[in-house]
Amino acid sequence: MRNFLTIYRKELKSYFASWVAYAIIAFFAVVYGYFFYVATAIFVNQSFQSQMMGRGFPMDMHEWVIRPLMMNVSVIGLFVIPMITMRLFAEEKRSGTIELLMTSPVRDAEIVLGKWLAATTFYACVLAVSALNLVFLFIYGNPDWKPILVAYLGLLLQGACLLAFGTFISSLTRNQIIAAAGAFAACLLLWVFEWVTAYETAGWARVVSYLSVLTHFEPFAKGVLDSKDVIYYVSAIFLGLFLTVRSLESLRWRA
Amino acid sequence: MIKVEGLTKRYGRTVAVDDISFEVQKGQIVGFLGPNGAGKTTTMRVLTCFLPPTAGTARVAGFDVLEQPLEVKRRIGYLPESPPLYPEMEVREYLNFVARLKGIPKRDIPRRVEEVCERCAIGDYRDKLISKLSRGYRQRVGLAQAIIHNPDVLILDEPTAGLDPKQIIETRELIKGLAGEHTIILSTHILSEVEQTCQHVIIINKGKLAAPPDTVENLTRRLRGAESVAVEIEPRNGVPDAASAQRRLEQVAGVSRVLPRDGRDGRLLFEVESLQGRQVRAEIARAVVEAGWNLTELRPVALSLEKIFLELTASEQAAGGER
Incomplete structure (x- = not known):
């Protein structure tokens, strides 16, 4: 437990020691801000129109603003995650510090867990900064906060799951660029799997679609907390971390 | 431990x-x-x-x-x-x-x-x-x-x-x-x-x-027992030639081997190895000077690691061959 905390703290610190972290937060905030603006603008426009046409019914803010925003944000996440995970192991392998970690009385699982949780914490910070936009919704309107919380939980779970795979890919190479490209490819794949059901309805297509991280994010964006989606993410996290531990072990045998 | x-x-x-x-x-x-x-x-x-x-x-x-x-x-x-x-x-x-x-x-x-x-x-x-x-x-x-x-x-x-x-x-x-x-x-x-x-x-x-x-002392004693010396002779009017100089050096008491090396500016350079435990520098100097040649350099050559390896691996092979 203590070893895990040691790794976790070191990793988190080294995220914020570099300007890259702030660049990622800024990038995410800008793109998020843009999507937020667009979603709100459409919402405002639509409500004006419906009012002019005499339909005075209150429009659902979650359905019009939060849901499309969250769907967009979950896709931006795919682009940010490789940047977060690329250095985790690749950098240690390149600089040789992996020898320090692996010759210290620490278990491989503790190293992997510490690094992954630090990455997830950093991603949570990225999400938290972007959430500042939503403050405006609460100032000028009264959205329901519970579905928003569910949506954010979904973003975090989806992020944690992709980060686990990114960590795994970073442990395969000593080149950060390759680690980033590999993680991006994995993220992209897990995203586009969802599209299969658009033109194919056979059983295999449903399975492939089920594997997509986006399929499981949709209910979260709606504000629905479904245990089957939580289970999907949690087991995907386990798989990613398990593969990483295995890859570290194999490093000893291959190196 | x-x-x-x-x-x-x-x-x-x-x-x-x-x-x-x-x-x-x-x-x-x-x-x-x-x-x-x-x-x-x-x-x-x-x-x-x-x-x-x-x-x-x-x-x-x-x-x-x-x-x-x-x-x-x-x-x-x-x-x-x-x-x-x-x-x-x-x-x-x-x-x-x-x-x-x-x-x-x-x-x-x-x-x-x-x-x-x-x-x-x-x-x-x-x-x-x-x-x-x-x-x-x-x-x-x-x-x-x-x-x-x-x-x-x-x-x-x-x-x-x-x-x-x-x-x-x-x-x-x-x-x-x-x-x-x-x-x-x-x-x-x-x-x-x-x-x-x-x-x-x-x-x-x-x-x-x-x-x-092994301990370092034992190993160095074993390896450093033999001395290796670089000898440089400057010939005058083509005398001595390489072959006769080498012959003369080989005759010095205590010398085990004379290896010709590339000398600069027409000078002759040899690497002379002594037998185990023999100091040969003084004798070599005397021999060269008594022959009437110009001795331009006489310097002990440190046994490099490379040589030690050569010796060690060579002696191992020899030992293996005997068995």
């Missing part, structure tokens, strides 16, 4: 270490000598549990590297060839991190960090970023990292590689100062380093032990 038996390590088809056995007693400083690619680093990596052996066993303080790696790691301090440093950390921050990693109790950490800083003379650099340190100071931080948990065994992979002469001397002194409390294995390809810092030496070549582990 360290016991290695039949250790073999293969990477795919290449054999990096081939059936090595040796033992190191508590408190010894052992030099691990060998040319680049001899298998020094691989052996050290097996001892530090970074790599598993393909065959054979290695035990540190009674614990097997495969079966109880955590126990072995607790007792080992390791400085790889390039010090494992995080450039974005400050020295103190880094040492704190390593101390926690090595499992030092929390309340002892500040004291231990102070101690190793003093020991490795990096006290003034405590608050500097590691990326701003020079090569020599990085090496010291690396050494500080290796000794922070007061390990029984210290494994240092080429601790003086890439340092300037002053830093080399300082590092050697530091290592010598650590002897006694720790059992130390250090690898190097420089013979003089072994002579100056180690009591025992293990010579490894192409993954095999080139000679049985």
